[in-house]
Amino acid sequence: MKKTSPARSTLLVHASLRLRVESNAPVYKMELLVRNTVDAQRAAKTGLGDVTVQRVNAKADNVHALLLHGIVTLMFAAIAGCGDGSLGEPPRRGDEQCNNMRLLLRQHQRILLTKSDITGWGAFLKNSVNKNDYLGEYTGELISHQEADKRGKMYDRANSSFLFTLNDEYVLDARYKGDKLKFANHSANPNCYPKVMFSAGDHRVAIFANENMEAGQEIFYDYNYSPNVAPQWARPPESSKKAESSVPRGRAKKHQSQQ
Numbered sequence: 565m566k567k568t569s570p571a572r573s574t575l576l577v578h579a580s581l582r583l584r585v586e587s588n589a590p591v592y593k594m595e596l597l598v599r600n601t602v603d604a605q606r607a608a609k610t611g612l613g614d615v616t617v618q619r620v621n622a623k624a625d626n627v628h629a630l631l632l633h634g635i636v637t638l639m640f641a642a643i644a645g646c647g648d649g650s651l652g653e654p655p656r657r658g659d660e661q662c663n664n665m666r667l668l669l670r671q672h673q674r675i676l677l678t679k680s681d682i683t684g685w686g687a688f689l690k691n692s693v694n695k696n697d698y699l700g701e702y703t704g705e706l707i708s709h710q711e712a713d714k715r716g717k718m719y720d721r722a723n724s725s726f727l728f729t730l731n732d733e734y735v736l737d738a739r740y741k742g743d744k745l746k747f748a749n750h751s752a753n754p755n756c757y758p759k760v761m762f763s764a765g766d767h768r769v770a771i772f773a774n775e776n777m778e779a780g781q782e783i784f785y786d787y788n789y790s791p792n793v794a795p796q797w798a799r800p801p802e803s804s805k806k807a808e809s810s811v812p813r814g815r816a817k818k819h820q821s822q823q
């Protein structure tokens with residue numbers, strides 16, 4: 565009698581998995597589009613370190629096939645049932661990590677780019693949203709604080725920074741890479757807020773609505789600068805005069821959400 569294939573899932577085509585391969589040095593990064601098992605094996609052989617599945621639009625079987633190659637961390641696992649990506653791990657619906665992942669997986673909002681009411685370009689909502697709705701992710705190049713300090717000096721001179729402090733180790737730089745939400749401007753009285761979420765060993769920045777918002781509204785969040793490095797436009801009006809003489813010249817770097 566003919567045996568059925570024991571590993572059918574490994575033969576499925578990974579239609580739309582995008583892998584990010586990172587070396588231990590955070591600045592060196594590349595992306596691979598994984599279309600099939602051969603691509604997945606190639607990714608696994610790069611020797612660059614962990615492979616992170618950023619977005620999963622394929623069947624859970626396909627994800628498992630990738631995981632069979634050993635070095636894949638499954639970040640968005642809702643399709644597979646919200647485990648941490650380990651093979652064979654049962655779904656853990658309801659726990660915090662699972663909820664975070666599901667939140668991030670929900671369809672992000674359409675963001676429009678147009679001239680801001682405040683300065684330069686801004687990010688705007690295409691459709692209305694409710695308070696606490698997830699709008700999308702602030703993505704960028706993952707760099708060390710040391711590298712961010714170097715780049716930040718340049719950005720300060722140009723008075724244009726796309727740096728976002730992710731955690732004690734890393735900063736996201738969205739200048740060269742990133743999604744439209746990187747154009748969201750600062751407000752001390754914002755209609756949105758960023759939240760750094762920990763998911764399967766990685767930190768990601770999700771942007772949420774702080775209130776019900778109408779279609780076409782410009783998106784703002786509080787960059788949450790430390791007072792000693794805040795540029796003039798991000799300082800509270802009452803303290804700006806006093807602080808002006810004593811503010812040390814530091815690079816502009818956004819800070820992670822306190823929510």
Ligand SMILES: C[S@@+](CC[C@H](N)C(=O)[O-])C[C@H]1O[C@@H](n2cnc3c(N)ncnc32)[C@H](O)[C@@H]1O
Pocket residue numbers: 680682683684685686723724725726746747748749750751797798816
């Ligand atoms: C991430 S960018 C935002 C998009 C920016 N408007 C642009 O056109 O590229 C951040 C930069 O926008 C400017 N910016 C953001 N919010 C601002 C505000 N409330 N007032 C003045 N400038 C602001 C600053 O130059 C800041 O470094």
